[in-house]
Amino acid sequence: MSISVVLFTCDLRLHDHPPLRAALDGTEEVVPLFVRDRGVDASGFAVPNRLAFLADCLHDLDAGLRERGGRLVVRSGDLVEEVCKVAAEADADEVHMAADASAHAHRRERRLRRALEGEGVRLHVHDTVSTAVAPGAVAPAGSDHFAVFTPYFRRWSEQRLREPHGAPRAVRVPEGVGSESLPSRADLSGLSEGLAAGGEIAGRKSLATWLRSGVAAYEDRHDDLAGDATSRLSPHLHFGTLSPVELVHRARRAGGPGAEAFVRQLAWRDFHRQVLAARPAAADADYRTQHDRWRSEKAARADVEAWKEGRTGYPVVDAAMRQLRHEGWMHNRGRLLTASFLAKTLYVDWRVGARHFLDLLVDGDVANNQLNWQWMAGTGTDTRPNRVLNPVIQAKRYDPDGAYVRRWVPELAGLEGPSVHEPWKLRGLDRAAFDYPDPIVELYEGLARFKRARGRD
Template identity: 50%
Template sequence: MGARIALLTRDLRIHDNPLLSGDGEIVPLFVLDPRLAGLSANRQRFLHQCLADLRNTLRERGGDLVIREGDPVAETVRLAREVDATEVWVAGDVTDYAQRRERRLREARLDLTVTPGVTVLPAGAVRPGGGGDSYRVFTPYWKAWEKTRWRVPAATPRKIAMPDSIAAGTLPELPAGDSPDAIPGGETEARRRLRSWMREISRYDDEHDDLAADNTSRLSAYLRFGCLSPLELALAAKADDSPGAQAYLRQLAWRDFYYQVTAAFPKISTEAMRPKADTGWRYDEDAFQHWQDGLTGVPVVDAGMRQLRAEGWMHNRARLITAAFLTKHLGIDWRLGLQWFFRWLIDGDVPNNSGNWQWTAGTGNDTRPYRKFNPIRQAQRFDPQGDYVRRYVPELKGVDGVAVHQPWRLPGLDYPGPLESHRDEAVWLRA
């Protein structure tokens, strides 16, 4: 029996990794695709940390992580010939890029096995009645998702057997990220944070929207790169009957929901799911730049945008507020905001980033596409004492309490008023 190549993509872990299960020799391979290298310095740095950590873990088990650079399919085919591999395994994924990769691997006449592991349930595991290819509304999907039988997690390998004389390749020097307060990558760090989160998860239902409390798992980047198994995380939440754990389980179902949406609609990053709503956008470079820089004059929006730059991450409630402000109040095309988030977010992936932007813009899966969020009222509700705003907007550190959400009422502050291009809503902002 020949060796098997495990083509790692979004599954940079050894726990519950079906690619590394089974008997025989396994060649764990990761291919650095130069076409993806310039998309986000934050994600590039996080990826390299993940790869370095996984390589150390595999070496502790007698194996190694083979690193190649170039086209993933061409490099996989080349390595299969070098080691006389009879099989290639890869985790199923839903993006345009992943689906093209899978088609090309099949066209290369490799004995290809597609395994689960990127989501709790594979995209096609839950289908609506009547023959539809995907659910368009979350609640019925959630009910079906919750009742569907999940797979048994793959065993963690104690030893990795590899063919002799494989050149493991060199991991390039760790690139510099753009966010100074970004979290570190890797399964080791992910599992440390997972253990800590499971001690706090019971509070999630009450506090997950509290901007200042910041009581969310912050595991999204580790899920995005597969440093954690989404199934393992879902099973841990399901075993905890607290309201917080059940609310968190629902968020993992939202993640799966957007993956099955993307599998059916792979152009989700560029084309509206509701084309009739994808009209009337204006292109105001000055307003967009102020939004990017966190200088809109609306404190909760500016705090979110500055957190994004500082950490490569943003609180989920702040993501909703900032995206709604750009699309529903500035009237700027959701695709521009989506690309800016992709530029900075460590957890930025196609299904969730794009799905959430379309939901907020009213072009996607929202059953109330014309809803409009008042950022001031959102701030007063979810940051009532202004602690989140003061954390990220130092110009307002001396402003006490709720006054921080309407600084234009206070004279002498070195802080911008509402955007000139947005003056038509000045009265609304002061409401």
């Protein structure tokens, strides 16, 4: 009897799962395996919000497998060692897993392949599990990746995507392979109060709602801070409870400008992965250096703490940072605003902000987080590296009546309309009535400092 191990990593679902589909087609029994990778823990990437969402996903995955006659096997430790142990216990011939883009994932895959080959076990790595188009599948002449999104998107849009698979009807797991207990979010502390629930069931419900009542207006409303009109599917894409291939197909079937705009965002996700796969150092080093001499976290301690706490004196920045703290998630326009403010107005090293985001974001993803931060810092793929977003202008454009600010900065709730974006304009007793700080920097001073640093004054 042939047996395969299916190693789940960033693909915690049963629908449209190519490694599981291949294993079930080629063998009689499979061992669905998740390893709590010691290397991920050591990197500082395993933070409470993501661990809680992960626990939800694993419970949901196990329940789905049990409905089909199977179960999830969970182990902790060095991933390579644990996979080899499980393969030996099950007397497995093959291991199937999804491809990933990070340097850690590539090193792990190479180690795993060598170790399994030494035991006579074949490793199959499947593309288009966590991306719609695989990194490296499209590339310009003379380069291994696209450095600019627009030409990448043209080529990406021309690709014929594989058809999504349905969930399996039955999964047979061999006896005798032991498992640890599933983790639980109840055992974790330090979680964001408004953290969303994880798991494939929750993800598919959110997707259905989004396609039914949200995507049509996406092009017009995706920057509406108060409207909260984005899909909020990013945590499910990060943990793989939803398939990006399926999302593209279903959005295209829905059709219309909103669906097209949503597909473009899915392409941005693939774009960042193909950049990171080709330039793994970009996870921590400038993709395109501007020779910045950033203020360090230590040198700018007071400013950095005010930014983290949502006490900068710029209400829209503070609202977004407080949303991050409360939900473990932030609106896409808020991410751009807060990143521009830290990296360019405060001229603090983008890595300080990227690390704080990764400490809290449930969708915290090395490719998207780091490369979006570099995009805003002007050291990444942005073709206008010196653009600076003015938080007041942005607030009036994307939160015109101030509802987003009043939701997250309740001490300013008494200010009506757009005046909430500039509380420093109040005078005397009117200003004293609001327990809210003055701006930590004047915008013109921050802009002048940034221009000097970039040699553009």
